[in-house]
Amino acid sequence: MSDPLRPVDPDRRKGRAALSRDCGRFERFSKVDEGDGWDIPEDLPVIRTEIREERPRSVINYVRSPDLPFDRTLNPYRGCEHGCIYCFARPTHAYLGLSPGLDFETKLITRPDAPSVLERELRSKRYSVAPLAIGTNTDPYQPIERDRGIMRACLEVLRDFRHPVAIVTKGTLIERDIDILSDMAAQGLARVGVSVTTLDARLSRKMEPRAPAPVRRMQMIRRLTDAGIPVRVMAAPMVPALTDPELEAILAAGRDAGADAASWIMLRLPLEVAPLWQDWLKVHYPDRAGRIMGHLRDMHGGEAYSADWHKRMRGQGVYADMMAQRFRRAVRALGLAQETAALRCDLFQPPLRTGDQMSLF
Template sequence: MPDATRPVPKERRPGRGAASRETGRFERHVREDVQDGWDIPEDLPVLRTFVSDEVARSVINYVRSPDLPFDRSLNPYRGCEHGCIYCFARPSHAYLGLSPGLEFETRLIARPNAPQVLARELRARRYAVAPIAIGTNTDPYQPIERDRGIMRACLEVLRDFRHPVAIVTKGTLIERDLDILSDMAAQGLVRVGISVTTLDAGLSRRMEPRCPAPARRLAVIRRLTEAGVPVRVMASPMVPALTDPELEAILTAGRGAGATSASWIMLRLPREVADLWQEWLQEHYPDRAARIMGHLRAMHGGEVYSSAWHKRMRGEGPYAQIIAQRFDRAARALGLNDAQPPLRCDLFRPPARAGDQLSLF
């Protein structure tokens, strides 16, 4: 089974972020390339994206993390073709028996019945309304959404139920749904965060190979704000000694495009992401790898990452404090230091179905 081996030659993975396909941590067997004594050249194909369907039993995922501003999320897809090498969601692919490396980008799972399941869960008698976060794990507007339309169908459900939603994305496909988003924004039911990691198109192409270019993301911010949708520019993740020099420039560009608030998160390297990231550094920035990893270790007590609540997003120590101070100063100067307006929960009401008894009042 050649496609399960690692490492993968560069010519087989154009437009991909990860360089390898390491076996998931829950698998009993590990596959590796070995020399068997036969020097027979093989023309192996370029890696393609494969999408399989999952029949979801539930779609609202309740989150108990005390350092997150939401308590529930929804994911129309598992895996993400954007291929951001730093994506902290990569380890979740190991639960599917797949590699958090290249298979996270090439073996995608769609959940086509998500809109129907969402509507069912919102109608449950015990359901208590609160904003649903979408895009906090994998991007709902990744390329396959163009054909599948699962995110749009979920938005239609949320609109019909008048349910609040917070969306995070790098994808330009969100512009397709401006008709729904503008209606929801007029009712105080939606806000959006657009992630801008760097303004350098070349760095972006290497680090997040199938994402829209930075300038295109800024154009998305402009279109959303012109349609009345509140937008936060997310300088995330900040990579020490690689992208953090751009922090002020990113915030300035976001403000110029119409963003009304901003946020930042430090690079996070949980589980398999740490090895994948260091492998990427050695391929693209070997001269800077030691410096970048040194800063990260200094921010996490000598480790490449710490998952401690209230520390994992920003890190600790002088370097982390300097970036936080720079962000605060720039955000205040640009008028981006105010939080986005709270989403309304008082409008929530399941729509009537055929055969329902209508209310007299």
């Protein structure tokens, strides 16, 4: 992925973060937009969002990573219309034969059977309950959820089974599901993390063009916490020399909005994300590109990114240590350093189905 990317005409990718739709690492051939040889101007259409469906046989994905506080996830969607240029999930589109660039933002995969498949998996006698994380790959509350409602249907299943869930999102559509989440939170079954990269609305619009504005995310934190739903403000990802000066301000704004916990992650650039990010920097922040990438390489042994466990989330070295110290100091000062209560697993109980016999004891 060291070759320069081939950008798509800006007029065709309005409202998108990625500049190209170069193929992923598994494709033998590249797709390139070329003229037909005729000296006639062509008005090519704007790239629109396309939606496909997938029928999964299973939806609970088990993960084994010492960097993560959970061991299972669920993703209602593949791809994400929020279009965050830094998204570490972009390379997953390469497994589908699609571009981690513009295709990740515009060719979305829905999983309409996810709720029924989830119910089947939770009813298995072999299933052992533990908190389920949703939103760790692509956002379950991206715009298409408004019409598809797959996330809400999954939440209804989890509520009926009294199954613990931890959600990460930028999407304000989560407010629609406060009725379910507040009931679950009252039982110790739900927690939400809201990721905030910057408080600068202009910078946010460039980096995450279809995600809610930062001020709107703070309003979302307030509405969730007012409903009794515990929220963690996530300063993530922090971009050295671009957004990291805002670390303390993001944490303070989250605390003022009602968040009771905080976390941070450094910018990660796995696989195809690195060239996509660097091309974006050259267009939007050419004067800072060298400095930003220099800091990242210092934190990853000279590379744009290293996937080593215990290092990939925050890097290592002087700059990473400084960020960690700033975070620890800030959360202590803001009262966000205390441990949060673990989600409850002891309430899990598959609900009766029509025709099931009730237990006498």
